[in-house]
Amino acid sequence: MSGAWRATIGAGSCGLAAGAAATRRALQNNAQILGIELQIVSTGCIGLCAREVLVELRGPDGVTWLYGEIAADKAAELLQRHVIQNEPWIERLLLRQGIAVHDADFWQWQKRRILARCGVIDPESLEQYRQLAGYVGLKKTLANPPHALLAAVGEAGLRGRGGAGFPTAQKWQSCRETPSDLRYVICNGDEGDPGAFMDRNLLEGDPHAVLEGMILAAYVVGAAQGLVYVRDEYPLAAKRMQRAIAAAREAGLLGENARGPGQPFDVELRRGAGAFVCGEETALIAAIEGERGIPQRRPPFPTERGLWKKPTSINNVETYANVSWIAAHGAAAFRSVGTERSPGTKIFSLAGDIARGGLVEVGMGTTIRQVVYAIGGGGRGGRSIKAVQIGGPSGGCLPATRFDTPIDFEALPGEGAIMGSGGLVVMDDTACMVDVARYFVGFLRDESCGRCSACRVGTLRMYEILTRICNGGGVLSDLDELQRLATAVGDLSACGLGRSAPNPVLSTLRWFRDEYLAHILEHRCPAGRCRTLTQFVIDPYLCDGCQRCWRQCGYGAIALLGRGVAMQIAGDVCGSCGGCRDVCGFGAVRVV
Amino acid sequence: MTLGRRKRLLCGGALPRLWAGSRPAWASAGGGGTVVAIETDFAGVARRALGRCPGDVVGVLQGIQAECGYLPGPALAEVAAQTGRSLAQLYGVISFYATFSLEKRGRVVIRVCQGTACHVRGAQRVTEALTQHLHIDPGQTTEDYEFTLETVACLGCCSLAPVLTVAGHTHGRSDGPRAVASLVQQHDHEEESW
Structure with a gap:
């Protein structure tokens, strides 16, 4: 050898x-x-x-x-x-x-800037991070006064990557200017959106980039203490971040002289305990303080009165990684990608019914079509894509006809969705949009903190109506009722969770009203997802008799007539779960 | 009609017996990579957790749960006494967060991901297969305290949907039969950990 x-x-x-x-x-x-x-x-x-x-x-x-x-x-x-x-x-x-x-297209259309080190370096090695321009920006920044970096971040036009897109420099400025003896910086790693995993990957793949961003932020706002809040479902991310913190401490990057001589800064890791609403910054503060994670009214904003009533700057994991990049490469280079009002790149997690799912980074302003078809390779198994769900439970579903919408902070809200943290779940013709709306409303019903009646009761009522429609018991007036309820929940809730809770309902009502009508008027689910309305049959001309569906069926509803002979579904035993359709390689299982 | 977990407190749901006496000792029935308390000194567990992360109530509760598998009443009484919070306040915190359990759980906890991608790719079938196999619904524990079946918001492994974890080990691309097979594999996990 x-x-x-x-x-x-x-x-x-x-x-x-x-x-x-x-x-x-x-x-x-x-x-x-x-x-x-x-x-x-x-x-x-x-x-x-x-x-x-x-x-x-x-x-x-x-x-x-x-x-x-x-x-x-x-x-x-x-x-x-x-x-x-x-x-x-x-x-x-x-x-x-x-x-x-x-899979050349997967790599070719991406701009892997923030992810450049992810999947290349050993995430637990400070040495390897340093070899690839790590902590270079920090060194440069510490040689200049704090407002130099603040100006650079402002010039770069960096906007928060957690969803709302608030200008980072503005947030820091406010925190910096509030008089106080103590300030905090917090890294929000409570990536609760189902279908999103950008922050997990950054924390797992390049934790030092996030940590460097935090040290930079602390230098700008003048914080002596930082906290990383990682959600409970990400044990590996927490472990790697903990090790990165320990390594940075050992190297003197954290500790007594972290922000220059006599300027201490240290970071502590906190684990979430499973609550979606704790991604909201005031709820996150409550969680760290050991209370129920209930959002508080803003203002005062956390930058004025945050953790332990001290000014606190809370930024998302990806935002911090962007800060490190800006500090190393400068504002002009940052603006070379993206749009005028949404500069830079954005990481998306591409999942669902897609041929090539994964973590992708593209310039802002890239269209959904480019991400889904060029990078993602289109539908799984050649099926046609019906919609993408973008932005998690606060976002919306966009139909294939709107795939030319550029992904940035400005264009998506006009279409009834938001960019959110970057979750992109692709749905093909086997996904029922009424069921998807019900799924999100059910999620929000469970995760609502219960403080505002509109959100607490409104999500429950919407869930009941959507369940009724999915079961075939819906009436036409339900659609108006849903619309009214959704608007009320959005108008009467205090925090972002409640205010955006109607989006999944409103966007599906807007773009997929025909599916609602099919459920209500024709008592059928076109996608074959709502079980009480669905019956499957196997097309004997397409079936090859491979028996894959027979092995899959948990109900024992598929008759085995011999190898090579077409299968049959016994309708009265069948649970309409659709397992057979998913495994069938011939497209022989169809909705009646 | 069901109300979400968090709202029960607001709607006047009955408080569980946090102050019930210490539960009998229970021991592990063999390996498997799960944490099992063998001692009954729950107050001692609480004191240790308090020593590890003073000032972080959620962290203290997590520490207790990591050691005992759930939050035993006597440990909570100790936390309440030491932190100056009432048991009711502690219950408020505990009932808010999904990971905390006030009831003894199985040796092996199975969590089925309910994320969007998993939902679209058939998480319900995974849950059904496990329910059929173990004869318990999500949220329940088998009579022999071997398995607890739970659902979890999103594990962030969406490209491998549907996903489940068995005793802390994540399995991707599960369908019904494969989910059940993952349970059988659980004994191999100890050597497989990274």
């Missing part, structure tokens, strides 16, 4: 869920058996989650080869082919030395 090989495994939460740990063990064992000198290292999420487990091989010649879909049982074959036979396994090869072989 020639020299040492290195295998880098994408070991974010998604990689681990796909079996990265087993792959690592298999690579280790097989390398030993084959007599290969193989060093195995881990990195954060590489981005193309749809092809997990991702393994990058680097040979003694220094050329890197990124392979996809290397489950544990493929490890032996990978080493055999690539290392022993010295022939790349073309079918699974994604990138060769950064040049795309498969």
Whole structure:
């Protein structure tokens, strides 16, 4: 064997869920058996989650080869082919030395700026972060007075990446100018939007970039104490951040002289305990103070009166990573991508019924179509895409006809959605939009803190009406009732959760009214999702008799008539769960 | 008609017996990577948690739950006594957050992700398969305290939907049969951890 090989495994939460740990063990064992000198290292999420487990091989010649879909049982074959036979396994090869072989479009249309280090460096290594321009911006900034960076961030036009898009410099300015003996900076890592995982990946893949951003923010606003609030569902993100904090402390980046001689700054990690509303900044403060996470009326804003009644600047994980980038590269470079009013890039998590889901970073102003079709590769299994849900429970569903909308802070609200934190869930023709609206309203009903009656009772009533429609008991007047209720909930709620709670209902009523009407007037669910309204049949001309649906069915409703013979569904036993339709490779399972 | 978890307090729901006497000791039935309390000194557990993160009530409660698997009454009484909060105030905090449990849970906690992508990709079928297999509904624990079935807002592994965690280990691309198979695999987890 020639020299040492290195295998880098994408070991974010998604990689681990796909079996990265087993792959690592298999690579280790097989390398030993084959007599290969193989060093195995881990990195954060590489981005193309749809092809997990991702393994990058680097040979003694220094050329890197990124392979996809290397489950544990493929490890032996990978080493055999690539290392022993010295022939790349073309079918699974994604990138060769950064040049795309498969899924080229996924990489080509992206602007990976904030994610540049994610999936490249070992997230637990401060040394590797430094090698790739890490803490360079901090060094530059500390040589200048704090307002220099404030001016740079203002000039860059950085807007908060958590959803609302508030200008970061303005927030810092306010916190800085409020007279106080103590100030705090908080990193909001309570990424509660279902369907969003940008912040998790940044914390898992490049925690030092976030930490550097926090130190920079502390330098500008004059804070001596910082807190990172990571939600409970992200244990790995919390672990990696904790280690980054410890490493930074050891290196003297945190501690007594963090912001210059005699200017202390330290960061503490706090874990959330499972509450969506704690992503709202005043609720987050309440949670840190050990209270029920109920949002407070603003003003006073946290920058005037925040944690422990002291001025507090709260920014999102991705915002901090952007701050580090601006500090290192400057405002002009930052503005080179994006639109006039929404400069820079935005990270999106692409998931749902999409061919190539994953973590993507594009310039602001990129259209939904480019993200979904060019980068995401269109629908899963060639199915047609019906809608995208953008912005989580506060956002809305946009139909395929509106896919030319640019994604920035200005254009989306006009279409009834918001950019939110960056969750993009793609839905194909098997998703029922009434069911989706019900799902979000049900989520908000559970997560409403209960303070404002409109939100507490309104979400419950909307949920009841939507459930009735999904079960086929809806009447036409329900649609007006929904509209009225949704508007009332939005108008009469105090915090962002309640004010945006009607969006899923209003946007589906606006763009998918025909589906509501089909449920109410024709008692059918066009997508075959609402169970009481759905019956499936297997088309005998399309069925190949492969028995996949039979193995999938949890109801024992599929008759097994012999291999190669078309399957049949027994209607009275069938639970209409749609499992058979999802596994069918021939499109033979249809809604009656 | 159901009210959300958080609103029960506001609507005058009955308080559970936080102050009930200490529960009998229970021990683990073998490996599996879950945390199990063997001692009955719940007040001691609370004091240790208080020592680890003073001033962070949520953190203290998390510490107790990490050690005991749930929040036992005597431990809460100790927290209340030491922090100067009333039990009612503590219950207010506990009932607000989804992760806290006042009831003893199973050795292996299974959490099925309910995120948007998982919902679209069939999380309901995963829950159904587990319900059928374990004969418990979400939120319940098997009689032998082996399994607790829960739902969770979003685990952030949306590209691998539907997702579930078994004893802290995440499994992606699960469908009904695979979800059940993940339970069988749980014994392999200890050596598989990263």
